[in-house]
Amino acid sequence: MTEIRILQNILGANERIAAENRQRLRSAGVFALNLMASPGAGKTSLILRTIERLRQGPRLAVVEGDIASTIDADRIAGQGVTALQINTGGACHLDANMVGRALEALPLGEIDLLIVENVGNLVCPAEFDLGEECRVMLASVAEGHDKPQKYPLMFSEVEAVVLNKIDLLPYSDFDLEAFRRAVHGLNPKAAIIEVSCRTGEGIEAWTDWLLARLAAGQSRTDESEA
Amino acid sequence: MTEIRILQNILGANERIAAENRQRLRSAGVFALNLMASPGAGKTSLILRTIERLRQGPRLAVVEGDIASTIDADRIAGQGVTALQINTGGACHLDANMVGRALEALPLGEIDLLIVENVGNLVCPAEFDLGEECRVMLASVAEGHDKPQKYPLMFSEVEAVVLNKIDLLPYSDFDLEAFRRAVHGLNPKAAIIEVSCRTGEGIEAWTDWLLARLAAGQSRTDESEA
Numbered sequence: 001m002t003e004i005r006i007l008q009n010i011l012g013a014n015e016r017i018a019a020e021n022r023q024r025l026r027s028a029g030v031f032a033l034n035l036m037a038s039p040g041a042g043k044t045s046l047i048l049r050t051i052e053r054l055r056q057g058p059r060l061a062v063v064e065g066d067i068a069s070t071i072d073a074d075r076i077a078g079q080g081v082t083a084l085q086i087n088t089g090g091a092c093h094l095d096a097n098m099v100g101r102a103l104e105a106l107p108l109g110e111i112d113l114l115i116v117e118n119v120g121n122l123v124c125p126a127e128f129d130l131g132e133e134c135r136v137m138l139a140s141v142a143e144g145h146d147k148p149q150k151y152p153l154m155f156s157e158v159e160a161v162v163l164n165k166i167d168l169l170p171y172s173d174f175d176l177e178a179f180r181r182a183v184h185g186l187n188p189k190a191a192i193i194e195v196s197c198r199t200g201e202g203i204e205a206w207t208d209w210l211l212a213r214l215a216a217g218q219s220r221t222d223e224s225e226a
Numbered sequence: 227m228t229e230i231r232i233l234q235n236i237l238g239a240n241e242r243i244a245a246e247n248r249q250r251l252r253s254a255g256v257f258a259l260n261l262m263a264s265p266g267a268g269k270t271s272l273i274l275r276t277i278e279r280l281r282q283g284p285r286l287a288v289v290e291g292d293i294a295s296t297i298d299a300d301r302i303a304g305q306g307v308t309a310l311q312i313n314t315g316g317a318c319h320l321d322a323n324m325v326g327r328a329l330e331a332l333p334l335g336e337i338d339l340l341i342v343e344n345v346g347n348l349v350c351p352a353e354f355d356l357g358e359e360c361r362v363m364l365a366s367v368a369e370g371h372d373k374p375q376k377y378p379l380m381f382s383e384v385e386a387v388v389l390n391k392i393d394l395l396p397y398s399d400f401d402l403e404a405f406r407r408a409v410h411g412l413n414p415k416a417a418i419i420e421v422s423c424r425t426g427e428g429i430e431a432w433t434d435w436l437l438a439r440l441a442a443g444q445s446r447t448d449e450s451e452a
Contacts, residue, residue, distance in 0.1 A: 039264045039348045039377060040369025067349060069375045092318065092349035122265045123293065123318035123347055142368030142391065143266025149295045151265060165368065171397055
């Protein structure tokens with residue numbers, strides 16, 4: 001029983017800090033998005049495409065979560081966007097405490113949209129609230145259409161599933177209809193947005209969804225809390 | 227300090243059970259391979275290709291680790307090979323205890339090669355010894371060539387890196403030389419074997435490596451323990 005109690009304590013502490021982060025972000029008028037995916041699904045590429053399309057839009061900043069390296073933060077900063085790297089030092093997901101420390105280092109008054117790129121992992125990130133307003137996951141055609149059945153929590157916890165690498169559809173056995181059915185079987189309300197970060201296809205549909213969600217602000221979260 | 231002590235206890239218990247599993251497998255003459263990868267890199271597809279090529283070779287069995295579902299075990303069993311599914315019920319990696327229970331359920335006297343497919347995750351599986359003789363990871367062209375820098379422990383811990391989906395090379399920005407350099411920078415002795423489970427290219431090189439490693443038996447593990 002000891003292990004279970006400790007896990008509850010860890011998750012309890014995380015919930016508390018996540019609530020503080022959420023309050024802090026809301027007070028500063030920052031909309032935070034928690035972006036989750038497998039390694040190599042294209043999270044950073046999607047963020048780069050998003051930056052490119054939203055140049056005239058909301059003021060962006062990015063928090064990059066990785067076990068090691070600053071490759072992703074360097075790519076984002078190369079686009080002139082504030083990017084903060086969190087190296088988890090082995091941990092397989094971000095937690096609210098890590099994000100809380102990042103918030104202290106960010107100029108929140110100058111940010112409208114904060115994208116938090118989680119560690120590449122379809123499992124643990126889904127269990128940790130970071131204080132975000134919105135959770136989105138990125139799947140990739142190359143991963144196969146059976147991923148919703150294998151990682152049901154992740155697919156259940158998000159508002160949108162962005163399916164990347166649709167340029168590879170002709171070269172793969174990915175069954176788009178089976179994928180859509182599986183996602184909606186777990187999460188009937190999830191938006192499914194098909195994109196190719198490589199060709200740019202579908203990126204406008206993604207940023208349109210994101211801008212609409214940003215405009216709706218906290219409303220959905222508030223509903224779900226009510 | 228409490229958390230650290232508990233983690234040590236968990237890892238300590240895992241090491242103990244892993245050693246028991248290793249002893250049990252060696253006594254029964256079973257060579258166990260721990261196959262790790264991101265979700266969707268193609269672990270089950272590689273196992274299916276391996277089964278296909280080794281029909282006249284060593285007697286195979288497969289343990290499938292997944293959070294949920296029996297999709298993979300069903301695919302393997304469909305090939306007439308003994309397949310045991312472990313559903314981790316949320317845990318993001320297999321541990322020695324789960325595998326130990328699987329060993330109790332398997333006819334070890336009738337198995338030469340046991341392939342253990344770990345949960346799709348590039349982080350946590352690398353930290354847990356299952357009692358295997360050999361660790362192999364599967365990466366995929368679609369994940370990008372920067373994964374060694376981002377998941378250094380996984381790439382450091384394996385004897386071979388199988389790079390799958392090389393049929394997608396013409397449609398991706400994957401830099402094969404950069405990938406090889408990064409892998410050997412972390413792990414100079416690692417074999418790198420390029421395959422396409424879709425077209426079958428490179429599968430013979432993989433099974434040749436595997437058969438040679440199987441013939442060498444415990445030797446490498448013993449060296450590393452000395």
